[in-house]
Amino acid sequence: MNSDLKILKPKIDINDLRQFYIQLQDQHKDMKWAWKGTEEEGVGGHKLKGVTGWALQSNLEDLTKPCPPYNITKEEKYEYRDTKLMFGLAKKLQDKFPFAHQFSVSVHPPGALINFHKDTDEYLKIHIPIRTNSKAFFKFEPNRRYVLPADGRMTLVNTSIPHGTHNEGESDRVHLFFKVPKDKEAELLKYKEELI
Numbered sequence: 351m352n353s354d355l356k357i358l359k360p361k362i363d364i365n366d367l368r369q370f371y372i373q374l375q376d377q378h379k380d381m382k383w384a385w386k387g388t389e390e391e392g393v394g395g396h397k398l399k400g401v402t403g404w405a406l407q408s409n410l411e412d413l414t415k416p417c418p419p420y421n422i423t424k425e426e427k428y429e430y431r432d433t434k435l436m437f438g439l440a441k442k443l444q445d446k447f448p449f450a451h452q453f454s455v456s457v458h459p460p461g462a463l464i465n466f467h468k469d470t471d472e473y474l475k476i477h478i479p480i481r482t483n484s485k486a487f488f489k490f491e492p493n494r495r496y497v498l499p500a501d502g503r504m505t506l507v508n509t510s511i512p513h514g515t516h517n518e519g520e521s522d523r524v525h526l527f528f529k530v531p532k533d534k535e536a537e538l539l540k541y542k543e544e545l546i
Contacts, residue, residue: 351508354488354490354494354496354507354508354513355488355496355506356505356506357503357505358503358504358505358538358541359539359541359543359544360543360544361502361503361504361544362439362443362502362504362546364480364501364502366439367478367480367502367526368480369439370480371455371480371481371524371526373438374404378434378435381404381414381416381434381435382402382403383419384402384416385399385400385402396463396465397461397463399459399461400461400462401456401457401458401462403418403419403454403457404416404455405418405433405452405453406433406453406454407436407452407453407454408430408431409430409431410428411425411426413431413432413433413434414433417433419454419456419527420456421452430451430452442546443526443528443546446546447528449530449531450476450528450529451528451529452528452529453526453527453528454527455480455526457522457523457524458486458515458517458522458524459517460517460518460520461517461518462516462523463515463517464514464515464516465514466489466491466513467513467514468509468510468513469510471510471532472510472531472532473509473510473529473530473531473532474508474509474530474532474535475530476504476507476528476530476538477498477504477525478502478503478504478505478526479498479499479500479503479523479524479525480525480526481500481521481522481524482497482498482521482525483517483519483520483521484497485497485517485518485520486516486518486519487515487518488514488515489516490508490511491512498525500524506535506538506539
């Protein structure tokens with residue numbers, strides 16, 4: 351990928367996306383993961399106080415246990431497998447992108463900071479904002495910042511280069527995201543459908 355991010359053609363109805371998030375909040379509190387460490391814990395100066403989320407696919411042995419939406423568990427890791435949260439809109443996305451994995455929803459409250467880091471060279475991420483604000487952004491070295499609007503657009507993010515996120519706003523930043531193999535980029539950019 352020769353840029354920080356690219357907007358994909360397919361869009362999701364933002365009301366369907368928000369309804370899915372409401373269902374997670376209201377009906378699946380048992381699967382909600384929350385950061386329990388200190389702000390200083392972890393690598394790279396992240397500020398994770400108040401960060402929560404739902405792993406729609408889990409790499410834990412017990413699929414009924416809340417799993418971090420990021421690959422940060424200290425438990426033995428397994429291949430990502432569907433939890434009971436892969437329903438409705440998430441299942442539609444999975445059917446549309448059968449090569450994708452690690453479907454998750456993350457909630458970054460005001461002040462949350464994921465400092466510069468690189469993921470794997472083998473995958474990119476698709477992010478779909480559900481709720482956001484004008485001061486919640488992706489950042490790339492040295493000084494590039496992008497606010498992704500919560501309008502149903504899907505953004506392919508180059509997570510194989512140093513990147514991070516910061517919510518400097520006063521409301522939560524909520525994204526649905528998943529990983530896709532880097533070699534699927536051209537295929538993703540060819541999709542013509544307007545709506546999923």
